[in-house]
Each structure stands twice: as structure tokens, then as C-alpha cells.
Amino acid sequence: MIQATEVRQAPPPEAALSSPAKVYVEPTNRCNLACRTCLRTLWDEPPGDMDAATFARVLDGLRACAPAPTVFFGGIGEPLAHPRIVEMVAAAAALGAPTEVITNGTLLTRQRARALIEAGPGALWVSLDGATPASYADVRLGAALPDVLVNVARLRDLRDALGGATPEIGVVFVAMRRNIADLPAVLRLARELGATRFMVTNVLPYSPAMCGEVLYARALCNGDSGLLPDVPGLRLPKMDRQWAASEPLREALNGAWAAESGLSRPVYDRCPFIEDGVLAVGWDGRISPCLPLLRTHTSYLHGCARLSRCYIVANVCERDLLEVWRDPALVEFRERVHAFEFSPCTLCDGCLLSETNDEDCYGNPFPTCGGCLWAQGVVQCP
Secondary structure: OOOOOOOOOOOOOHHHHOOOOEEEEOOEOOOOOOOOOOHHHHOOOOOOEOOHHHHHHHHHHHHOOOOOOEEEEOOOOOHHHOOOHHHHHHHHHHOOOOEEEEEOOOOOOHHHHHHHHHHOOOEEEEEOOOOOHHHHHHHOOOOOHHHHHHHHHHHHHHHHHOOOOOOEEEEEEEEOOOOHHHHHHHHHHHHHOOOOEEEEEEOOOOOHHHHOOOOOHHHHHHOOEOOOEOEOOEEOOOOEHHHHOOHHHHHHHHHHOOOOOOEOOOOOOOOHHHHOOEEEEOOOOEEEOOOOOOOOEEEEEOOEEEEEOOOOOEEOOOOOHHHHHOOHHHHHHHHHHHHOOOOOOOOOOOOHHHHEOOOOOOOOOOOOOOOOOHHHOOOOOO
């Protein structure tokens, strides 16, 4: 068994803690789709958009940060469903902040594409979970693949016609048993769309039905993880050896995204949100140190339900972002996650304490992170 202490990080330099390096801004929790992989299919949270006053507070916080952090517009909802998303992106970019947006691509009309290009984001990420109309619609219920491809290609053509290099196009693929065979073709589609970034993430099951779709069951419990290549522009998650060595992945790496590469080192006990200096701001202004802790939800680990309670440290309408970032309680939490001396819930078959993030069998208090799949390189966010 791979021990949780195998990979340890050096203490972060003090300069890295002076201000956030990346801020996720959730413009809305509304979405025009009902994707089978999404938490939204199983919740009762009322719909809401970030209002102008809340976003103004976010901008105030960004201005106080030096250097300006990357601003990523995304969360649970579809950012392009927000009526003022273009103005929000333009305002963040005007501060000199590297700015990115994620979208399902269905609302990317010609008018909105041109406006987004002019707003100045550095990257536009598109979720693409299938290579045929049938396989795509099987995951992204309510969407049509041909329409999305036309929308993204049109943005690419408008960008090129305007003589700019941005936004770069990125493609995100949620890997499951039902669609892993589509990966090579999705990579080819990404190339045809002019994508320069590509990320594969495993599905996080929010329902018992989705537990049968995971590609990482053995990698979690006994370290049976295939060593995946480091390929420029392509981010791959940890997978079971059988899937890492599968024909679809071999074909994808040797064909659609061919590159000289070495083998990546498996990720253990490294929180990408903490190590990358993240804050997450929900549509209602609530601030969390990471996207998974922005709202209470249930997911499944080793087939068992795990309740993850939200960890909200403040609201941006009441406290400045930089003040929140430097709050001693949040600094202590970041240090605790950096050390990552949590119970290895992802490695064992679980106990009663692993069913929530309230405490763990090492005595860590809420919120505990030993069951987090992001920290094990299994689930990824752009």
C-alpha cells in the first residue's frame, strides 16, 4: 500500500501567503443543462445570480492583491447564463488579472462570442464529454454536440479574424466507463477546434448510480495506478492501471495529442487549491478556501455516501478578500492542509468517521480532507 506520507511538500514561502494567487468566481448557480455528472441534479438550492454589489466587492478585493490573481469564472452553474458575464470578465481583465471562463458552449452565440473576445479573457474552457451526438447527449442532457462545435469554431474564427491570440481554447473531458472510448476522438475534435489546453478529470459520483462509472477504484484503495505521461498542454488524472493502459488512452496519447513526454509522478496528499493559493467566491458572496467546500453535498467514496459540509469562512459583502485571506484561522487551515496529516480515507475501506468531513480518526477537527479526491489527483479543475 502506498503510504500517505510518501510525498511531502516543503513549507510554503511567506510571500506565497500574502495574497491569493487564484480566485474562483461563481457568477450563477443556474444552468440550462441537466448533466448526469453534476451535483445540481440532486440538490434543492434556490437559483441565484451574483448581483452587481457583490461583484463590486470581489473587484475591490482583487485590486488590493499584488500581483493580481488569476480570476476563474466558474462553479456549479453555467457562467454564460449570467446576464452580465461579459461585463464581469471585462472588469476583471481590466485590472490586469489573468482571466479564464468555463462553459458548456451551448450559449456561445455569435454576439456573445465576439463580446467575450473583446472582454479579454486569456482562456475559454469548454466541457466536452463525448465525440458523437449520441454519446455527448448521454452525459450532457439537453445539449446537442453539433451546435456546441459550431459555437466554439465560430469563436475561434472570430478571434483569428480579429488578429488576436486569446482567448486560448481549452477542453475538459469528464472520464467515465460510459465515455472513455470516446477520448481519442474528443482529442481530435479539440485539435480541430484550435484548443491548446486539454484536461481529463475523473467523475465524482454524487449518486449510487454513478459509482459504477468510476475509473479509479483500485488506485484509491491499493495504489494500483498506471503511470500516465506528462504531455504539454494535457492534464491527466490518476486512474486504475487497467484504464491508464487501455486502448483509448494509448490511442489518444499516441495519436491526437502526440508529444515527447516522460512519466508523471502520482499525486498523493497535495491539495491543488491550497498549494495554488485559491479562494472560491460563490454567487451569493460566500467565501471558501476551495470549490468542493463551497457548499454542503454528498458524494460517494468506495461506494459509500460521504457528507461533506461546506466550510464558509466569510462573505465578501461583509469582509474584504485580502482580510479574509490573511485571517489567522484561514492561515492555520491552509497550513494544516499543506501538512496533510489527515486520516487516509481514500486508501482504506472506511469507517464511521469517514462518512463525513466533521472529524477523522487522527483527531483532526472539521473540516477534514482525507477523503478528498482532488488531493489525490483523481478529480481536477481547470
